[in-house]
Amino acid sequence: MLAKRNKNDSPQAKVINISHGDGGLKTGELINRCILKYLKNEILEKLEDSASLYIEAKNIAFTTDSFVVEPIFFPGGDIGKLSICGTVNDLVTTGCTPFVLSLSLILEEGFPLKDLEKILISIRKTIEEINLSNNGADLRIVTGDTKVVPKGFADKIFINTSGIGLNQSNIEISPPKIKVNDSILINGGIGEHGLAILSQRKEFNFKTGLVSDCAPLNSLVNDICKASDKIHAMRDATRGGLARVLIEMAQASKTTLKIDKAKIPIKKEVRGLCEFLGMDPLYIANEGKMVIFVESKDGQKVLEAMKKNKYGKDSQIIGKVVKKGQGIVVLNTEIGTKRILDLHYSEQLPRIC
Amino acid sequence: MLAKRNKNDSPQAKVINISHGDGGLKTGELINRCILKYLKNEILEKLEDSASLYIEAKNIAFTTDSFVVEPIFFPGGDIGKLSICGTVNDLVTTGCTPFVLSLSLILEEGFPLKDLEKILISIRKTIEEINLSNNGADLRIVTGDTKVVPKGFADKIFINTSGIGLNQSNIEISPPKIKVNDSILINGGIGEHGLAILSQRKEFNFKTGLVSDCAPLNSLVNDICKASDKIHAMRDATRGGLARVLIEMAQASKTTLKIDKAKIPIKKEVRGLCEFLGMDPLYIANEGKMVIFVESKDGQKVLEAMKKNKYGKDSQIIGKVVKKGQGIVVLNTEIGTKRILDLHYSEQLPRIC
Numbered sequence: 001m002l003a004k005r006n007k008n009d010s011p012q013a014k015v016i017n018i019s020h021g022d023g024g025l026k027t028g029e030l031i032n033r034c035i036l037k038y039l040k041n042e043i044l045e046k047l048e049d050s051a052s053l054y055i056e057a058k059n060i061a062f063t064t065d066s067f068v069v070e071p072i073f074f075p076g077g078d079i080g081k082l083s084i085c086g087t088v089n090d091l092v093t094t095g096c097t098p099f100v101l102s103l104s105l106i107l108e109e110g111f112p113l114k115d116l117e118k119i120l121i122s123i124r125k126t127i128e129e130i131n132l133s134n135n136g137a138d139l140r141i142v143t144g145d146t147k148v149v150p151k152g153f154a155d156k157i158f159i160n161t162s163g164i165g166l167n168q169s170n171i172e173i174s175p176p177k178i179k180v181n182d183s184i185l186i187n188g189g190i191g192e193h194g195l196a197i198l199s200q201r202k203e204f205n206f207k208t209g210l211v212s213d214c215a216p217l218n219s220l221v222n223d224i225c226k227a228s229d230k231i232h233a234m235r236d237a238t239r240g241g242l243a244r245v246l247i248e249m250a251q252a253s254k255t256t257l258k259i260d261k262a263k264i265p266i267k268k269e270v271r272g273l274c275e276f277l278g279m280d281p282l283y284i285a286n287e288g289k290m291v292i293f294v295e296s297k298d299g300q301k302v303l304e305a306m307k308k309n310k311y312g313k314d315s316q317i318i319g320k321v322v323k324k325g326q327g328i329v330v331l332n333t334e335i336g337t338k339r340i341l342d343l344h345y346s347e348q349l350p351r352i353c
Numbered sequence: 354m355l356a357k358r359n360k361n362d363s364p365q366a367k368v369i370n371i372s373h374g375d376g377g378l379k380t381g382e383l384i385n386r387c388i389l390k391y392l393k394n395e396i397l398e399k400l401e402d403s404a405s406l407y408i409e410a411k412n413i414a415f416t417t418d419s420f421v422v423e424p425i426f427f428p429g430g431d432i433g434k435l436s437i438c439g440t441v442n443d444l445v446t447t448g449c450t451p452f453v454l455s456l457s458l459i460l461e462e463g464f465p466l467k468d469l470e471k472i473l474i475s476i477r478k479t480i481e482e483i484n485l486s487n488n489g490a491d492l493r494i495v496t497g498d499t500k501v502v503p504k505g506f507a508d509k510i511f512i513n514t515s516g517i518g519l520n521q522s523n524i525e526i527s528p529p530k531i532k533v534n535d536s537i538l539i540n541g542g543i544g545e546h547g548l549a550i551l552s553q554r555k556e557f558n559f560k561t562g563l564v565s566d567c568a569p570l571n572s573l574v575n576d577i578c579k580a581s582d583k584i585h586a587m588r589d590a591t592r593g594g595l596a597r598v599l600i601e602m603a604q605a606s607k608t609t610l611k612i613d614k615a616k617i618p619i620k621k622e623v624r625g626l627c628e629f630l631g632m633d634p635l636y637i638a639n640e641g642k643m644v645i646f647v648e649s650k651d652g653q654k655v656l657e658a659m660k661k662n663k664y665g666k667d668s669q670i671i672g673k674v675v676k677k678g679q680g681i682v683v684l685n686t687e688i689g690t691k692r693i694l695d696l697h698y699s700e701q702l703p704r705i706c
Contacts, residue, residue, distance in 0.1 A: 018703045023592030023638075025696040046605075048527065049443035049588060050416030050518065055408075063403030064455035064515055068500045068507075090402035102417035102515050106459075147421045149704060154421075155506040162417055162455050162515035165403065174401065235402060239376030252399075285376075343378040350371045351502060 016111040021148025030146065034113065038120040039103070043142040051142035053100060057166035060099075063090040064162040070351040072119070072156055075196045076212030079159055080119035082287060082353060084126040085216045087161040088139070089236040089290070092221040095173040096165025097135040101127075104145040104160040111156050119157065126216060133219035137166070175252035175293075177232040182321040183299030184257060185292040187220060187306055188213070188314035190242050191270040194284035197352055198277075206276075210269055215288035220309045227305035230295035237289045238353060243282040243329070243341045245291050251327035259319035259341075261333045282331075283344055285352040296320065369464040374501025383499065387466065391473040392456070396495040404495035406453060410519035413452075416443040417515040423704040425472070425509055428549045429564030430640070432512055433472035435706060437479040438569045438640060440514040441492070442589040445574040446643070448526040449518025450488040454480075457498040457513040464509050472510065479569060486572035490519070528605035528646075530585040535674040536652030537610060538645040540573055540659055541566070541667035543595050544623040547637035550705055551630075559629075563622055568641035573662045580658035583648035590642045591706055596635040596682070596694045598644050604680035612672035612694075614686045635684075636697055638705040649673065 019026040036045055043051050065086045072079040088098045103123070107116070123141075130139050196212040198204055217236065225231060233253070237245040242264070250257045266281050274281045288311060294302050299317055306312035322330075329341040372379040389398055396404050418439045425432040441451045456476070460469070476494075483492050546565040551557055570589065578584060586606070590598040595617070603610045619634050627634045641664060647655050652670055659665035675683075682694040 022697075022703060022705075023594075023597050024636075027593075028696065046527075047601075048605075049446050050414040050449070050516075052447055052520070052525070052527065053413050053415055054411055055413060056411070058407055058409070060406050060408060061403040062406055062453060062455065062517060063496050064457045064513065065498045066457040066459050066500050066511075066513055068459060068502050070506075093402050094405055096403070100415060102415065104417045104419040104513050104515075106419050106421060106511055143416050145418045147419050147704075147706075149421050149508065152505070153423075153508040153704075154511070155502065158419075158459055158507070158511065160417065160419055160457050160513035160515075162457075162513075163403075164415060164517065167405070172405070174399075174405065240380075244376055248400075283377075343381065344375075350375060351500075351506075352375075353500075 014113050016107045016109060016113065016148055018109055018148055018150060021146060027146065034116060035120060038124045039141050041140045043140065053142065055166060057168050059167035061091050061094045061096040061165040061167065063087055064160065065090065066158060066160045067353055068158050068351050069353050070155060071200045074200050074212055077214035078119060078122050079157060080122035081126045082214050083159040083161040084123055085214055085287060086353060087163040088130055089217045091163050091165035092218050093234045093236060094165065094167060095169060095171060095225055096167045097137045098130060098139045098218060099137055099164050099166045100140060100142045102143045102162045103141045106154055106158040107146065107148045108154040108156050109148060109151040130216045130218050133222055135222065171229060173231055173233060175233045175249050178249060178253035178255055178293045178321060179232060180255065180321050180323055181296045182232055182293045183296045183317050184319045185294065185303060185306065185315060185317050187290050187312040189265040189267045189270065190286055190289060191266060191274065191281035191284040193287040194349055194352055195270060195273050198349060208269060208273060213286055213288035215311050217288060217290050217311060220290060220306065220311045223305045223309050224292060224302055227302045228294055228298035230298045231292065232295065233293040235291050237286045237291055239285050241283040241285055242291065244343060246329045247341055247343055249293065250329050254324060254327050255321045256323050256325035257319055257329045258322045259329060259331050261331050263316050263318045265314045265316050287353065367466050369460045369462060369466065369501055371462055371501055371503060374499060380499065387469060388473060391477045392494050394493045396493065406495065408519060410521050412520040414444050414447045414449040414518040414520065416440060417513065418443065419511060419513045420706055421511050421704050422550065422706050423508060424553045427553050427565055430567035431472055431475050432510060433475035434479045435567050435640060436512040436514040437476055438567055439706060440516040441483055442570045444516050444518035445571050446587040446589060447518065447520060448522060448524060448578055449520045450490045451483060451492045451571060452490055452517050452519045453493055453495045455496045455515045456494045459507055459511040460499065460501045461507040461509050462501060462504040483569045483571050486575055488575065524582060526584055526586060528586045528602050531602060531606035531608055531646045531674060532585060533608065533674050533676055534649045535585055535646045536649045536670050537672045538647065538656060538659065538668060538670050539618065540643050540665040542618040542620045542623065543639055543642060544619060544627065544634035544637035546640040547702055547705055548623060548626050551702060561622060561626060566639055566641035568664050570641060570643050570664060573643060573659065573664045576658045576662050577645060577655055580655045581647055581651035583651045584645065585648065586646040588644050590639045590644055592638050594636040594638055595644065597696060599682045600694055600696055602646065603682050607677060607680050608674045609676050609678035610672055610682045611675045612682060612684050614684050616669050616671045618667045618669050640706065
């Protein structure tokens with residue numbers, strides 16, 4: 001439709017309007033006064049259609065994620081922090097150093113500019129934290145895009161972040177490298193992100209002190225890779241939870257994994273809420289949990305390194321790779337029974353990320 | 354919300370449902386049976402969180418675009434073709450060879466799977482066309498993401514494509530390289546994409562034979578770069594139309610451009626419709642038009658090369674860079690007057706791409 005000119009089209013508008021996305025003067029205003037204000041660097045400010053980059057590495061990682069989380073602000077984070085952490089955590093799973101990001105916004109007409117600013121500030125802070133321990137690299141957003149859709153055609157804000165990571169070592173870290181006897185580790189409690197989101201939904205009426213575990217895991221992965229050169233695979237346990245990651249890793253490596261349920265860090269409050277809601281914490285999304293497969297002789301050394309990291313205090317060795325096989329995950333439960341994990345057929349919770 | 358299980362959740366569902374986006378079994382089904390069916394390659398099929406790539410070039414281009422076009426199928430294209438062309442055209446503006454793409458989908462619950470398949474087929478065909486003339490490189494989608502939002506929280510389908518291009522030459526093609534006396538060229542008629550989209554909107558009641566010019570311009574750019582090593586800058590004239598690109602290029606290079614209105618290729622039907630609708634074709638979006646700045650001595654040679662390309666038959670030299678200055682575009686009109694182009698304050702048409 002041709003959007004009608006309305007009060008939101010004034011230069012003093014405090015909300016996003018259709019002309020913020022049309023490529024004209026107001027798009028320029030939004031980019032210059034809002035986006036560049038927080039994310040400016042000498043590549044992004046050129047505002048070219050693509051960013052020209054010089055890279056030293058021959059091995060790179062490339063990833064993309066769209067974020068549609070609801071609500072956009074939640075205990076422990078927001079859609080901005082989530083999108084940067086999600087993409088950076090995907091890059092570091094291959095042992096790469098996060099190098100550059102893209103940021104693409106789909107905004108709903110009427111979205112408050114002050115919320116957009118809060119999100120951009122959160123993005124900047126998250127990138128600043130990442131750069132405290134980024135192997136000397138200076139992660140930046142170097143290219144972007146902004147689209148606006150009329151009210152009712154999107155939900156407030158959707159963010160896509162894509163990223164490139166540089167791999168300057170020759171070690172391949174990837175699920176097919178998983179070997180029999182590998183130790184399996186995780187850096188802390190599961191289920192916190194999903195339950196923190198759930199507690200904010202109007203349909204649910206419970207209070208919880210739980211906050212999302214949303215965090216950038218680059219410094220943790222650096223510490224892990226410094227502790228051992230026998231890291232075989234890593235993956236962050238997001239949608240589908242720890243269960244999904246374990247199943248996918250078992251399938252990709254054609255191995256059987258044995259996991260001790262009692263060893264999996266789960267906060268008391270997560271346990272309680274899950275019982276109350278009839279949910280299984282193994283399948284609830286995390287946004288700051290990495291599952292690591294390492295040669296067993298180095299398991300303890302890696303565990304100790306992880307425990308020293310801010311995001312690894314509750315790390316545990318939760319199981320091991322027991323044999324070559326058809327790609328299954330056997331869970332030894334706390335009451336001594338065995339259970340084979342499968343992918344759930346239906347969702348537990350939509351718009352978790 | 355916790356989505357209710359409904360008839361769309363059956364394995365035979367013909368529409369997207371919430372569980373297609375939850376990271377469980379149905380997400381896997383969608384990826385394997387639908388997405389990989391059309392886009393499979395040995396990197397994408399690993400389904401890792403990020404794609405590991407080996408690259409030879411040290412200079413790369415990186416770009417991102419989200420597409421929210423409405424309608425998603427239109428004369429001359431669809432959101433799938435548009436998203437690939439848009440990203441590839443951004444990459445080739447720097448003289449790069451498109452190397453890899455990411456594909457991230459935001460799907461609305463209830464979106465027909467057959468429409469998704471049509472879009473994926475269109476994506477595949479567009480990539481196949483690009484690979485016919487891609488400097489020997491095999492462009493592929495190597496990483497992706499799929500999110501689903503409940504009905505009413507997005508409009509059918511939004512697509513983000515990000516891309517990496519490789520620059521194996523040492524020539525920098527970029528707006529600051531624009532010089533006084535450069536010839537300015539375009540590869541054909543303007544305004545066709547915008548009007549083709551407009552004709553499909555319910556609010557408008559006109560028929561037109563116009564089709565979108567949506568096209569991948571990599572082969573055209575190859576021909577241009579073969580014809581001259583004095584290409585200074587290129588940009589595709591999408592949102593904001595030819596006017597926006599010229600103004601941005603003038604500003605980025607701090608030069609004054611002189612454009613002959615009479616030389617700009619505009620189809621009779623575009624002229625007529627624009628008069629009828631009160632629109633200015635200079636500001637209407639294109640999706641297959643490249644504006645090229647080349648050293649004047651090579652202008653004619655480049656024009657001839659462009660005219661031989663499928664997407665350049667109606668190419669024209671439309672003006673030149675006249676002097677260093679404050680970044681303005683002077684349009685010599687057909688009736689002998691001069692007009693300085695400015696960025697429109699308000700939109701002509703939302704959701705054009």
